[in-house]
Amino acid sequence: MDARNLENLLRPAEGETLVFDTNPVLNERLTHYCPGCLHGIAHRLVSETLHELGVAERTILVAAVGCATFTYDYFNVDGLEAPHGRACAVATGVRRARPEAVIFTYQGDGDMAAIGMAESLHAANRGERITSFFINNTVYGMTGGQMAPTTLLGQKTTTTHDGRRMDREGGPVHLAEMMAGLDGVAFAARCALDSVKHVREAKKAMRKAFEVQLEGLGFGFLELLSSCPTNWHMDPVAASKHIVEAMIPVFPLGVFKDKTADSPSVVQKEGVPHA
Amino acid sequence: MNPVERILIKGNEAVAFGAVDAGCRCYFGYPITPQNEIPEALSQLLPERGGQFVQAESEVAAVNMLLGAAACGIPAMTSSSGCGISLMQEGISYMAGSHIPGVLVNMQRGGPGLGDIGPSQGDYFQAVKGGGHGDHRNLVLAPSTAQECYDFMFRAFALAFKYTNPVMVLGDAIVGQIKEPVRRVPPSDAVPGEELARLAAPWRMEGYGQRGAGAQPRLLKSVYLAEGALAERNQLLAEKYEAMRSECAWECVDVDDATLVVVAFGSIARIARSTIRRLRAEGHRVGLFRPVTLFPFPSEALRSLLPGRRFLVMEQNLGQMVEDVRQALFGMPHVTSDTVKWHGIMPGLFINADELREPMMQSLKEVR
Amino acid sequence: MSRVVFLEDRCKGCRLCVAACPVQILRPSGRFNHHGYEVMEMSGTCTGCASCAVMCPDVAIRVFRTAKSRGHAA
CATH class of the missing domain: 3.40.50.970 (Thiamin diphosphate (ThDP)-binding fold, Pyr/PP domains)
Known part of the structure; x- marks a missing residue:
């Protein structure tokens, strides 16, 4: 397809409305992610949310290490690199230096739930006014498919050749539930990126995760169940199906904590610390 | 005051x-x-x-x-x-x-x-x-x-x-x-x-909206994967470290007529200073060279004390700064293996000025 | 009829759009972009629901809806 032809196609005809478009917070760079990797969907959702909230110009992104190392290449916001696992500590420093900024971290499962577990939980427990996105695809992607803290029992990886075993590696870490148990956390939820319905839910949860920061309520956390077609050795469509069939039964979707005013949970409003 | x-x-x-x-x-x-x-x-x-x-x-x-x-x-x-x-x-x-x-x-x-x-x-x-x-x-x-x-x-x-x-x-x-x-x-x-x-205005993280209309987003990072990109970054560092040489700082005490110069930093330097004061009172020609910047190391200032003086490095470790002292003097005229001596104090010990007297006297004897 | 536009240079050929389309009008085209990925094409009546675009990890799809079409965007 030549460029002129594409230009014509992108012009709405009479009676047509453009109902799906990109947004100015997401730049045009093609991602380095593998075909079918759902990081791209998560990126789009984050950028749309920042755009809709109108806060991109005062946003600082703290990137992680792993496949998400280069997150900052795709967002039109100020970006800062953190060492592996330390994004929430770096974000804490940014928060203390820039009280007016909107700050988010974007971290994979190895980064946030293994090497950065301490920094993540303590930043959350302090109630740092930051928003963290946790991409859980049960495997180390960038380094080539090794076991992650969220690897499912029985799942084969390049360091669990016969499958993860409870008696040897322990079970998968449930970070959203752990986060919900911390007093400083204002919002903790788990969504999935496998389907249109779940992606739309994720978008709503993402907005909440930012709103608790903007309203000064505390730490916003959203876990996103994602796939890794490359290291799962599946095609992208099968990988998305695997999220539903294998991951959601282990990592239930839902809102585990919500301190916002319109929260449906009366119990939380009465001050019981653990959702 | x-x-x-x-x-x-x-x-x-x-x-x-x-x-x-x-x-x-x-x-x-x-x-x-x-x-x-x-x-x-x-x-x-x-x-x-x-x-x-x-x-x-x-x-x-x-x-x-x-x-x-x-x-x-x-x-x-x-x-x-x-x-x-x-x-x-x-x-x-x-x-x-x-x-x-x-x-x-x-x-x-x-x-x-x-x-x-x-x-x-x-x-x-x-x-x-x-x-x-x-x-x-x-x-x-x-x-x-x-x-x-x-x-x-x-x-x-x-x-x-x-x-x-x-x-x-x-x-x-x-x-x-x-x-x-x-x-x-x-x-x-x-x-x-x-x-x-x-000084921070050109690079600090703040949100691009703080920089006025048309401002571009910024990025602070250390990862450079493209071939040659990291080499460029490290070249920048090399140039920066070279420029830092202008920040060298040191203190000289009683070195002008000294035949022996004690090289020490931090707390050991101030203890050595007391010892030197006492030895001076007894007529010994001993002085102190105290690096204030340890990196960059004031090598040129140390070299300027050559020739005609020997050096005694005193430090509370198993021999670390002595390597920078030897490196600073390496290859200079009249520098021999006897030019730099070393006296270590075991980490963790609290020493006093008297305890540095003996090693200084020993070195003074060797100078004669 | 509503329609989708593929920004073919952005496509990685993952086919998540094909799987997401509720009326199954998307399919591999047999053509390849300059990255070497097979790009998709539309064949059939589009409702303008934008499910394909919502599921595209590479933001390679734009959706135009006509007033008469049914469906809703993200």
Whole structure:
């Protein structure tokens, strides 16, 4: 397809409305992610949310290490690199230096739930006014498919050749539930990126995760169940199906904590610390 | 001098006062002896001035909080000792690689491992040779008095922002714990906060909207995967470290007619100074060369003391700064294997001036 | 009729759009972009629901809806 032809196609005809478009917070760079990797969907959702909230110009992104190392290449916001696992500590420093900024971290499962577990939980427990996105695809992607803290029992990886075993590696870490148990956390939820319905839910949860920061309520956390077609050795469509069939039964979707005013949970409003 | 201007405080407290007076706005740290007076003082001083104090969950977290705050162009610092500084090496390397101006204070304790809480200069290599992974250097300042603890915090922030590089103030248990009068007045090389902010304006994290219409997003990072890209970045670092040579600082005491020059830094330098004063009173021609910057090492100043003098390196470790002294003099005319002698004091020991007398006398005899 | 436009240079050929389309009008085209990925094409009546675009990890799809079409966007 030549460029002129594409230009014509992108012009709405009479009676047509453009109902799906990109947004100015997401730049045009093609991602380095593998075909079918759902990081791209998560990126789009984050950028749309920042755009809709109108806060991109005062946003600082703290990137992680792993496949998400280069997150900052795709967002039109100020970006800062953190060492592996330390994004929430770096974000804490940014928060203390820039009280007016909107700050988010974007971290994979190895980064946030293994090497950065301490920094993540303590930043959350302090109630740092930051928003963290946790991409859980049960495997180390960038380094080539090794076991992650969220690897499912029985799942084969390049360091669990016969499958993860409870008696040897322990079970998968449930970070959203752990986060919900911390007093400083204002919002903790788990969504999935496998389907249109779940992606739309994720978008709503993402907005909440930012709103608790903007309203000064505390730490916003959203876990996103994602796939890794490359290291799962599946095609992208099968990988998305695997999220539903294998991951959601282990990592239930839902809102585990919500301190916002319109929260449906009366119990939380009465001050019981653990959702 | 107006006596009212002098306050009796520990070196650690002088660090805290110096930091806030120099414009430090954020502190992040984790408790460890013998530097706890620093966070304890700053936990009061900073909030009083609208600053931020965070007791981190670990030194790893603390140094990364420092990275985050310093990346915003805000004067920020951490402090620790020995094992805690080891944990911070990751963040120090990232700050160096990303050109971020963090200030760190290491009140050294005995090592290796958990060691003890006595004085030591065993972290010299770690401080001046980089310490973390990759080719990086810290600017290292070595105070030997509480007054210098106060004064050097100004220089630390000024240098960190001038070079966008980590700066380490390297004291020890003696320097940190000793209580002495300090004149709480900004030193002549103090750089005003507005100047630090001006220096940070071209790179700090703030949100692009702070930079006016049409501003582009910024990125601070240390990863450069494209072939040749990292080489370019490291070339920048090499040039920066070369430029830092102009910051060399040192002190000479009684060297003019000396046949023996003691080379010592920090607390050992001040103890050696007492010994030298006594030997001078007895007619011995001995002097002191005290490096104030350990990186860059004042090699040229040391070389200028050649020829005709021998050197005795005294340090509280198993032999670290002596390598930089030998390197500084290497290849110079008339320098032989006898030109530089070394006397080590075991880390953790509290020594007095009398204990340095014998090794100095021995070297004086060899000079004759 | 509503329609989708593929920004073919952005496509990585993952086919998540094909799987997401509720009326199954998307399919591999047999053509390849300059990255070497097989690009998709539309064949059939589009409702303008934008499910394909919502599921595209590479933001390679634009959706135009006509007033008469049914469906809703993200």
